[in-house]
Amino acid sequence: MxxxxxxxxxxxxxxxxxxxxxxxxxxxxxxxxxxxxxxxxxxxxxxxxxxxxxxxxxxxxxxxxxxxxxxxxxxxxxxxxxxxxxxxxxxxxxxxxxxxxxxxxxxxxxxxxxxxxxxxxxxxxxxxxxxxxxxxxxxxxxxxxxxxxxxxxxIVKSEAEVELIRQASVIADRAMTVGIDAITPSIRQCDLAARIMQAQITGTESFGGAVPGGLVMGIGPRADAPHLSWTDDPVGSDVVVNIELGGCRARYHAGLARSVYLGTPPDQLRQLAAVVREGMEAVFSAIAPGRICSEIEDVWRRVISRHGLNKPSRIGYSIGLGYPPDWGEHTASLRPGDATELRPNMIFHVILGMWQGELSFVLSETIRVMEKGCESFSRMPRELFVVS
Amino acid sequence: MxxxxxxxxxxxxxxxxxxxxxxxxxxxxxxxxxxxxxxxxxxxxxxxxxxxxxxxxxxxxxxxxxxxxxxxxxxxxxxxxxxxxxxxxxxxxxxxxxxxxxxxxxxxxxxxxxxxxxxxxxxxxxxxxxxxxxxxxxxxxxxxxxxxxxxxxxIVKSEAEVELIRQASVIADRAMTVGIDAITPSIRQCDLAARIMQAQITGTESFGGAVPGGLVMGIGPRADAPHLSWTDDPVGSDVVVNIELGGCRARYHAGLARSVYLGTPPDQLRQLAAVVREGMEAVFSAIAPGRICSEIEDVWRRVISRHGLNKPSRIGYSIGLGYPPDWGEHTASLRPGDATELRPNMIFHVILGMWQGELSFVLSETIRVMEKGCESFSRMPRELFVVS
CATH class of the missing domain: 3.40.350.10 (Creatinase/prolidase N-terminal domain)
Structure with missing residues (x-):
């Protein structure tokens, strides 16, 4: 069927x-x-x-x-x-x-x-x-x-597709929560990944999940590498843990990324997190039918450049149905030069990855363009999580 | 590093x-x-x-x-x-x-x-x-x-590679054991998959695992479909559950497949399982340096044809380093016409999938060609598992 x-x-x-x-x-x-x-x-x-x-x-x-x-x-x-x-x-x-x-x-x-x-x-x-x-x-x-x-x-989803992506996002939030709750300095990276993946596949009591297009982590000295897996080493102390995961429901994806710090976060990292959050909220305020993808990226660029920051890679892309190795749809991207006009029921993974040395920070959510504005499917706090 | x-x-x-x-x-x-x-x-x-x-x-x-x-x-x-x-x-x-x-x-x-x-x-x-x-x-x-x-x-592995595949096989055995132990008529298929995948990624206390090239299940009316995932439905009763999984260690894979029956297995299925086991053991006895891939398949073919059975697809392939969507190496296959000569430290996933209606049966292990003969890395019993 x-x-x-x-x-x-x-x-x-x-x-x-x-x-x-x-x-x-x-x-x-x-x-x-x-x-x-x-x-x-x-x-x-x-x-x-x-x-x-x-x-x-x-x-x-x-x-x-x-x-x-x-x-x-x-x-x-x-x-x-x-x-x-x-x-x-x-x-x-x-x-x-x-x-x-x-x-x-x-x-x-x-x-x-x-x-x-x-x-x-x-x-x-x-x-x-x-x-x-x-x-x-x-x-x-x-x-x-x-x-x-x-x-x-x-690129424009039906209501039935939107509902599946909404469910995928519930799974993503749960998997991220399971992951963050599991992080300690002594947990092995592979055990952390295993718990996240179990949550991704189990889903909720009402609907199950699947193996998403990918699961990546950047931990400690590898925090600036966006697409690595994990090692057998313990997570460690005074390190950043960047997690990018996808909820997957009937092959429809919702991407979600958060950063965790084990220990007392350096001020520089806290400031970076605040700027990225400000940028995300500016982006979400800007997204609306009729706006152009490149304009949305420009909103972000202006926020971070005010703080002396720069991001050389795109800040989002159309997401939906996917099989490994990808969940992106290879159509619209939020970046300079992309003239795609936003329309209701387009879905984007807005991913604000600031990969810059060991104090890297990632924040992403999956959003839907509405008749007016947009809605994010995630209910996770938009913060740097701290495990002390 | x-x-x-x-x-x-x-x-x-x-x-x-x-x-x-x-x-x-x-x-x-x-x-x-x-x-x-x-x-x-x-x-x-x-x-x-x-x-x-x-x-x-x-x-x-x-x-x-x-x-x-x-x-x-x-x-x-x-x-x-x-x-x-x-x-x-x-x-x-x-x-x-x-x-x-x-x-x-x-x-x-x-x-x-x-x-x-x-x-x-x-x-x-x-x-x-x-x-x-x-x-x-x-x-x-x-x-x-x-x-x-x-x-x-x-295609010919170093000792260091063999060791990783041996570890991958330990992970595969554990994941299969976790899966079989978890199967009940009421467990949701997605929850079963989640437990298996967690075991695959956690690995053992000595070494961790990774997301393998694939995880497939054929359950009940879908038992004859070799490459499906899972649904949210409970496994059910009086059904076959076919599981093909891979242990993955540093991207090196060991494939493993087993079938489980929930209830009292029909005689026809028990007989099929016995024939396939006989075929596997004949194949393992035949594998040795100097033998040709097609000859090995012929050994299998003669066993099953004696029992009136036929398998239209290959019975194995070189396995090792892999990323989704595959763990096979796209070189030698155990099938008619393949003239590859076996050499020590070649590794094959020997997969005897008899996909024939709801009473399908799969049995696979990963083996290494030795100086004399071969060794299987799996320690799982070669039987139809029964959950009553």
């Missing part, structure tokens, strides 16, 4: 086909697991082998993947069995044949072998080899860039 | 360069996070943005990635700071510029702009766009297929 009702999938598909027509794409080959899920419900940890959803303008989507994963498609999508096509196992990680050759045959079999084919050029799961094999196997097709086409359809 | 001593990285690099010379590759661009880790120690959850390690025949490796991840590289590799190169954040998921354009500039700057360049054509993180941008930006380079070059270097 797919996650949503059939009408929701029909709406998504209609919007996708509109964009295909605008780009003059007749057949869209979707390799992003998020986009496959978005259009069909397909939800399995099978994306380590090549698979895709074929969207032709005049047909329902077709799933093509490894033969043993056909039951995964049958269990999680609304597709009729004739549109769930498995390839033999000898295509898997073979040096002699490639799954895209099978896909090409399937396209020809369906009369799609001479069409304008869109491909997700920069998707993780559309490798250089995939493109090479498709081009060689479909000489009568013309190939077009369908990068992020479905991602842009995803 | 990288995981291993410098001599180990030097040996790996020397073997890689030998293979590069054989393939007449002067510069190898490594985008696989596993291979980046293997040659430099780099270990961060940053592979959702484009990054790579450049290996030129006459130079130490060079890391190129997102600017904010430079501290991740400094923390986890042995590379001098001049060989850790960060790009500006405006390259990240931009529609105007691509990180491979930056990489191309860096190659030119280092005098490598007219060389024979190997690329990992079918790696998840080498997208069609990456290749297109590199080709457009480096018109004087010739491009060669460097797919899986480093993966094949990885």
């Amino acid at each position: 797919p996650q949503f009702g059939l009408e929701e999938y029909a709406r998504r598909l209609a919007r996708t086909k509109e964009d295909m027509m605008q780009r003059r794409i007749e057949v869209l080959l979707i390799t992003s697991p998020e986009n496959m899920n978005y259009l069909t419900g397909y939800d399995a940890w099978s994306f380590y082998t090549h698979q895709m959803v074929i969207v032709a303008l005049d047909h329902q989507p077709v799933w093509v993947g490894r033969g043993i994963d056909v039951p995964c498609a049958t269990s999680t999508t609304y597709l009729p069995s004739g549109d769930v096509i498995g390839y033999s196992d000898h295509y898997v990680q073979s040096t002699e044949r490639h799954p895209m050759e099978f896909v090409a045959q399937e396209l020809v079999r369906r009369g799609l072998g001479n069409h304008a084919v869109g491909v997700e050029m920069d998707n993780y799961y559309f490798t250089a080899r995939c493109f090479e094999r498709l081009q060689a196997s479909l000489p009568k097709c013309t190939f077009k860039d369908g990068s992020n086409l479905v991602n842009w359809v995803r | 990288p995981q291993f001593g410098l001599e180990e990285y030097a040996r790996r690099l020397a073997r890689t360069k030998e293979d590069m010379m054989q393939r007449r590759i002067e510069v190898l661009l490594i985008t696989s996070p596993e291979n980046m880790n293997y040659l430099t120690g780099y270990d961060a959850w940053s592979f959702y943005t484009h990054q790579m390690v450049i290996v030129a025949l006459d130079h130490q490796p060079v890391w190129v990635g997102r600017g904010i991840d430079v501290p991740c590289a400094t923390s986890t590799t042995y590379l001098p700071s001049g060989d850790v190169i960060g790009y500006s954040d405006h390259y990240v998921q931009s529609t105007e510029r691509h990180p491979m354009e930056f990489v191309a500039q860096e190659l030119v700057r280092r005098g490598l702009g007219n060389h024979a360049v190997g690329v990992e054509m079918d790696n998840y993180y080498f997208t069609a766009r990456c290749f297109e941008r590199l080709q457009a930006s480096l018109p004087k380079c010739t491009f060669k297929d460097g797919s899986n070059l480093v993966n094949w270097v990885r």
